[in-house]
Amino acid sequence: MTSRRPTRMQTTLGAAATLEGVGAHSGLASRLVLAPAEAGSGIVFTRLGRGDGEDAPLRAVAGNVTSTDLCMRLGAGAASISTIEHLMAALRGLCVDNVAIDVDGPEIPAMDGSAAGFVEAIEEAGIVALRAPRRFLEIRAPVRVADGAAWAELAPAPAGGFHMDVEISYAGAPIGRQRRRMRLTPASFRAEIARARTFGFLSDAERLWREGRALGASLDNTIVIAKGRALNPQGLRFSDEFVRHKMLDVLGDLALAGAPIIGAFRSYRGGHRLNLALVEALLATPSAFAFVGGEDENPRARRPAGAWAPR
Structure with missing residues (x-):
């Protein structure tokens, strides 16, 4: 326990x-x-x-x-x-x-x-x-990266904590356009995104298999989509399981920043490459963040004058 x-x-x-x-x-x-x-x-x-x-x-x-x-x-x-x-x-x-x-x-x-x-x-x-x-990485100014229509950003979170707002867009059923927002806590993680599975299209899987990739993917570990539906016999765990899984990926990717983030993440049609680019852009912009916490009683106590404040 x-x-x-x-x-x-x-x-x-x-x-x-x-x-x-x-x-x-x-x-x-x-x-x-x-x-x-x-x-x-x-x-x-x-x-x-x-x-x-x-x-x-x-x-x-x-x-x-x-x-x-x-x-x-x-x-x-x-x-x-x-x-x-x-x-x-x-x-x-x-x-x-x-x-x-x-x-x-x-x-x-x-x-x-x-x-x-x-x-x-x-x-x-x-x-x-x-x-x-514990030391936190607090976002002090917005940082954004883009690739065509896709983008991802980190910004200060007025209420503290870590917040995610993720939107995805795929043509047709069963995904379409999905958006979900959440404030991360252990309880919300367990309930809302921990069980969301990875997904892929059967047409892409067949191409990857020919290239010698995705060799361990199956209906046991992937939601496989073909002809506008999930082929998995047990169906979906959530009606919006696809965007929930993207949130799971975001959380894992942003963990590579090296410390828990205090801030607000938002993305549209994001993925691993864009998430990593965002972390790299953040760490390359010292004015956009500060490591806080440590001996501080309040991990936001070191906010300088003129920085964002709760509204």
């Missing part, structure tokens, strides 16, 4: 957790061990089983991303770990700051295509507070 813990203190797991499964893109088996880590460690993946006898630690930060093609991939030298976004979303959504993750395989297992399996494992291991204050 999850422990009671103050949100202003850093956290880690109370015990180790092990998960196994198949990667959606590689089709290869993978085994994860999530273990407690010291305050200030952050989220660190270690790639095992490469055959050269050397472990390769990879800190989950934007600077270590090597690809956003279909998923987020971390890499350094010859080592890489793919499809980290759903696990990262589970850790951020449940306010877990420090975890050491051993990965025996090239990719994080797809599980059921959502973050639900990771949430279950994390909560079974327990979440415990550490004797160190």
Whole structure:
């Protein structure tokens, strides 16, 4: 069970957790061990089983991303770990700051295509507070990136906390145009987006299979769409499961900023590449953010004169 813990203190797991499964893109088996880590460690993946006898630690930060093609991939030298976004979303959504993750395989297992399996494992291991204050990344000025009609932005949040406003647009049923807004808390994460599964079109899957990709994708871990409907026998978990899953991806991608964000995120037709570009643009604009919290009782206490204020 999850422990009671103050949100202003850093956290880690109370015990180790092990998960196994198949990667959606590689089709290869993978085994994860999530273990407690010291305050200030952050989220660190270690790639095992490469055959050269050397472990390769990879800190989950934007600077270590090597690809956003279909998923987020971390890499350094010859080592890489793919499809980290759903696990990262589970850790951020449940306010877990420090975890050491051993990965025996090239990719994080797809599980059921959502973050639900990771949430279950994390909560079974327990979440415990550490004797160190949490540091937040507070948005002080808007930052925006665009690619044609698609765009994403971060802006100050008048009410504090982290807010998401995500809109997607696909031609025809069953997706069409969907938009959802939420304020992130562990409770809202569990209830609203943790169980939302990844999705794709059968026509695209057939092309990817011919290219040797999406080899582990199936009706067990992907909502597959063809002829205007989902082919999965169990149907959808939410009527707007598609936009909810995009919110899950946003949460996992923005976790690569390196600290929980205080701010408001909004996007239209976004994706991994645009989300990463937004994090990179933010970190390249020092005037747009500040790291706050730490020893402060109120993580917004360092707001300078003239900065945004609640309305």
